[in-house]
Amino acid sequence: xxxxxxxxxxxxxxxxxxxxxxxxxxxxxxxxxxxxxxxxxxxxxxxxxxxxxxxxxxxxxxxxxxxxxxxxxxxxxxxxxxxxxxxxxxxxxxxxxxxxxxxxxxxxxxxxxxxxxxxxxxxxxxxxxxxxxxxxxxxxxxxxxxxxxxxxxxxxxxxxxxxxxxxxxxxxxxxxxxxxxxxxxxxxxxxxxxxxxxxxxxxxxxxxxxxxxxxxxxxxxxxxxxxxxxxxxxxxxxxxxxxxxxxxxxxxxxxxxxxxxxxxxxxxxxxxxxxxxxxxxxxxxxxxxxxxxxxxxxxxxxxxxxxxxxxxxxxxxxxxxxxxxxxxxxxxxxxxxxxxxxxxxxxxxxxx
Ligand SMILES: Cc1cc2nc3c(=O)[nH]c(=O)nc-3n(C[C@H](O)[C@H](O)[C@H](O)COP(=O)(O)O)c2cc1C
Numbered sequence: 001x002x003x004x005x006x007x008x009x010x011x012x013x014x015x016x017x018x019x020x021x022x023x024x025x026x027x028x029x030x031x032x033x034x035x036x037x038x039x040x041x042x043x044x045x046x047x048x049x050x051x052x053x054x055x056x057x058x059x060x061x062x063x064x065x066x067x068x069x070x071x072x073x074x075x076x077x078x079x080x081x082x083x084x085x086x087x088x089x090x091x092x093x094x095x096x097x098x099x100x101x102x103x104x105x106x107x108x109x110x111x112x113x114x115x116x117x118x119x120x121x122x123x124x125x126x127x128x129x130x131x132x133x134x135x136x137x138x139x140x141x142x143x144x145x146x147x148x149x150x151x152x153x154x155x156x157x158x159x160x161x162x163x164x165x166x167x168x169x170x171x172x173x174x175x176x177x178x179x180x181x182x183x184x185x186x187x188x189x190x191x192x193x194x195x196x197x198x199x200x201x202x203x204x205x206x207x208x209x210x211x212x213x214x215x216x217x218x219x220x221x222x223x224x225x226x227x228x229x230x231x232x233x234x235x236x237x238x239x240x241x242x243x244x245x246x247x248x249x250x251x252x253x254x255x256x257x258x259x260x261x262x263x264x265x266x267x268x269x270x271x272x273x274x275x276x277x278x279x280x281x282x283x284x285x286x287x288x289x290x291x292x293x294x295x296x297x298x299x300x301x302x303x304x305x306x307x308x309x310x311x312x313x314x315x316x317x318x319x320x321x322x323x324x325x326x327x328x329x330x331x332x333x334x335x336x337x338x339x340x341x342x343x344x345x346x347x348x349x350x351x352x
Contacts, residue, residue, distance in 0.1 A: 054069075054091025054093075056082055056089040058082060058086045058088050058089070059086045060085055060086045060224060061087070061088060061133055061134075062133070062134060062135045063085050063134060063137075064088045064090065064131065064136075065087060065090070066089075066090050066092055066137065066138065066139050066140065066155065067089070067090075067091060067138075067140035068091065068092040068094070068142070068149055068152045068155075069091075069141075069173075070098040070142060070149075073206060074140045074141060074142050074171075074172065074173045076206075076209065077140055077171055077199075077209060077213065078091075078171075080209055081138055081140075081217065084213060084224065085217065090128065092124055092126045092151050092154075093125050093151070094123070094124055094150075094154075095122075095123040095125050109144045109149070109150060110145060113145060113150060116153055121150075121157050121158075123154070124151050124155055124158070126155060127158065127159075128162070130162065131162055131163060131166050132259070133290070134262070135167060135222075135262045136166075136167045136196065136222055136262070137163065137167070137169070138168075138170075139152060139156070139168055140171040140172065140173075141170075141172055141182070142172065143177050143200075146177050146181040146182070147185055148182035148186060153185060156186060157189050159190075160191075160192070163192070164192035165193070165262075165263045165285060166193050166194070166262060167193070167195075167263075168193045168195050169196040169198065169199075169222075170182070170183060170186055170196075170198040170199075171198065171200070171201075171216075172200050173201050173202070174200060174203075175202065175203050177202075178200065179198050179200040194263065194264070197216070197220065199212065199213070199216045221351065236250055236329075237250055237352035238251060238349055238350060238351055238352060239348075239349070239352055240338070240347055240348075240349055241348040242338050247331055247333075247336075247338050248335060249301075249331045250332060251303070252329055254328065255289065255291035257329055259287045260283070260287055260312075260328055260329075260349075261351065264350055265351070266348070267346070267347070267349075268281040268347060269281065269344055269345070269346050270314065270339065270345045270346075270347055272341075272342045275342060276316055276340065276342045277315065277316060277319065278314060278316060279313070279316060279339050279345065280313045282309075283312060287305060287310070287312070287328075289305070289307065289326065292328075294307065294325075295321070295325065295326075296321065296325040296326060296327040297319075297321035298313075298315040298318065298319040299318050299330075300315055300316060300318055300336050301330050301331040301335065302314070302327055302329075303328050303329035304325045304327050304328060305325070305326040305328060306324060306325060307324045307325070307326060313325070314331070314336075316340045
């Protein structure tokens with residue numbers, strides 16, 4: 001798995017905070033909700049089903065499924081997403097194994113959540129080098145005291161910069177609690193990411209996983225396509241909205257265009273450049289140019305990147321060829337008319 005690697009960390013977690021009971025303990029009877037036939041709740045997490053633990057390299061490298069799971073419910077959700085999309089999957093593993101005893105696990109989780117509140121994150125042994133190639137990163141975890149389980153909080157904390165600008169889709173399992181508190185955890189851990197609609201399965205809905213997950217993936221526009229060449233008409237169409245007017249554009253099937261797509265929705269001010277010739281803005285971070293052919297003779301409506309400056313330039317009129325220009329899309333029909341003139345314009349880019 002080229003993009004993913006495990007990084008053993010040498011530090012020991014030192015959380016000696018007293019494990020006082022939370023004001024909310026929805027699991028006081030010590031019963032864990034597991035899917036019938038799965039772990040019985042008294043066992044610690046056994047690693048995922050394959051010989052690489054919970055890690056899988058799929059044929060479709062546009063999606064990554066990250067998950068942590070103590071008793072197997074979230075892992076099952078992760079495996080269903082992975083097999084539906086045939087994508088990469090990686091387990092986020094705490095350096096100190098989950099407690100076998102359920103009540104000990106409750107105490108530990110409470111202590112780790114308290115520690116995170118003080119800025120001290122429990123150590124994990126999992127690290128990802130780059131998310132550049134992924135359109136969507138799926139992030140799965142159990143709900144612990146209404147919050148995101150601590151190993152995943154550490155992972156997001158450690159990777160916040162790399163995840164800036166990425167599309168993240170959260171999924172979680174719980175006994176009965178909702179997902180909204182953990183969504184707030186995620187938003188504060190990775191404030192620069194774009195969060196898609198989340199999926200929560202509770203103990204009463206885990207059984208419908210096989211239908212709920214494909215429906216959810218479809219609503220996100222995630223499919224099993226193996227390359228950039230399939231479903232192009234659907235996946236590469238975008239809307240460009242100015243005030244109450246919308247024009248459409250079709251992106252190219254190259255790496256930079258897919259990176260742009262992964263950042264939508266995006267609101268920017270397009271600045272006039274060269275007296276009405278172009279409208280430009282500077283993506284932050286710059287768009288990845290992997291798998292992207294260089295050189296373009298821009299026509300009115302072309303959406304390009306000017307490589308030396310890293311800005312996106314939308315051409316309002318035809319221009320001369322340059323090897324430094326990279327085409328990532330084209331505004332359909334005569335839609336470029338909406339952007340013509342010498343004013344700066346506030347726009348919103350959205351997926352269709
Ligand atoms: C430490 C701990 C805290 C939990 N807190 C909650 C909670 O606040 N609300 C809830 O509905 N379920 C709670 N649960 C139950 C788990 O969220 C649920 O069993 C989940 O499906 C476990 O996922 P896993 O099998 O992937 O570990 C908790 C479980 C543990 C171990």
